[in-house]
Amino acid sequence: xxxxxxxxxxxxxxxxxxxxxxxxxxxYTRLTARMEVNNTQTNISxxxxxxALVLIVLVNLVxxxxxxxxxxxxxDPIEMMASEYSxxxxxxxxxxxxx
Amino acid sequence: MKDEKLISGxxxxxxxxxxxxxxxxxxxxxxxxxxxxxxxxDAEDTAQEVFIALFRSINDFDGQSELSxxxxxxxINKSLEQLRKQKAKKRFGFLSSLFGQEDQLESxxxxxxxxxxxxxxxxxxxxxFGHIEKLPEAQRNVFLLHKLEDMSYKEIxxxxxxxxxxxxxxxxxxxxxLQKSLKDYYQNDKML
Numbered sequence: 001x002x003x004x005x006x007x008x009x010x011x012x013x014x015x016x017x018x019x020x021x022x023x024x025x026x027x028y029t030r031l032t033a034r035m036e037v038n039n040t041q042t043n044i045s046x047x048x049x050x051x052a053l054v055l056i057v058l059v060n061l062v063x064x065x066x067x068x069x070x071x072x073x074x075x076d077p078i079e080m081m082a083s084e085y086s087x088x089x090x091x092x093x094x095x096x097x098x099x
Numbered sequence: 100m101k102d103e104k105l106i107s108g109x110x111x112x113x114x115x116x117x118x119x120x121x122x123x124x125x126x127x128x129x130x131x132x133x134x135x136x137x138x139x140x141d142a143e144d145t146a147q148e149v150f151i152a153l154f155r156s157i158n159d160f161d162g163q164s165e166l167s168x169x170x171x172x173x174x175i176n177k178s179l180e181q182l183r184k185q186k187a188k189k190r191f192g193f194l195s196s197l198f199g200q201e202d203q204l205e206s207x208x209x210x211x212x213x214x215x216x217x218x219x220x221x222x223x224x225x226x227x228f229g230h231i232e233k234l235p236e237a238q239r240n241v242f243l244l245h246k247l248e249d250m251s252y253k254e255i256x257x258x259x260x261x262x263x264x265x266x267x268x269x270x271x272x273x274x275x276x277l278q279k280s281l282k283d284y285y286q287n288d289k290m291l
Binding site: 014 | 125126127133146223224281282286
């Protein structure tokens with residue numbers, strides 16, 4: 001039992017007197033290289049996003065301009081009512097001739 | 100040059116100020132990441148991420164704590180984040196292996212050989228690392244920072260943004276838990 005307690009104590013203290021760890025040489029160079037790569041990638045994805053947005057706007061514009069707008073026929077309400085009740089001028093003229 | 104001057108230099112776009120900050124804190128930052136991740140390449144990648152985060156958020160530094168405290172806090176958070184990602188990957192790897200895909204993930208770094216540990220302590224340290232992994236996160240943070248990074252309780256309290264008594268209590272509980280799990284380990288070892 002005492003042996004086990006000694007073992008535990010030794011294991012718990014196994015980090016003692018450790019020496020400071022150092023990064024591998026040229027850490028800063030590798031760091032700045034990574035930052036540049038990150039920047040380039042961000043720029044590229046930004047450019048692609050802008051290009052896609054411009055393309056979508058262009059497609060919309062082209063489709064808007066190429067499809068002719070539907071022309072709504074304008075109806076005169078008086079003419080509509082006249083034709084509905086057969087009151088057009090030519091009708092009256094024809095009736096008079098027949099008589 | 101003092102940290103305040105370096106920080107204001109960085110804010111003004113002075114690259115040499117950033118370089119000096121990196122050179123001043125790179126070893127300790129790397130060491131903290133290595134203690135958590137137990138893999139030299141992962142530790143270097145995470146240490147780089149710490150300085151990238153520092154570069155991007157230097158304007159947010161309010162100066163209420165030391166720059167070192169801030170950097171080490173980022174290092175701990177980034178390391179814990181990396182550990183969570185690794186765990187999620189492991190879970191996904193397990194699922195892939197169930198569906199017949201090859202699991203390419205390395206096994207846990209239980210046989211990790213920390214470059215800072217004295218040669219005669221390496222075997223015991225490897226056992227200890229395995230048991231530290233089982234500790235709750237808060238206890239693991241305090242134990243690693245005190246024992247491996249040689250930080251005082253006061254420094255740990257600042258880095259973890261907690262009180263001195265909380266650090267003392269966490270350290271006490273970490274030691275108790277480790278003693279218990281090491282006792283089980285050595286008892287089973289003796290029986291084998």
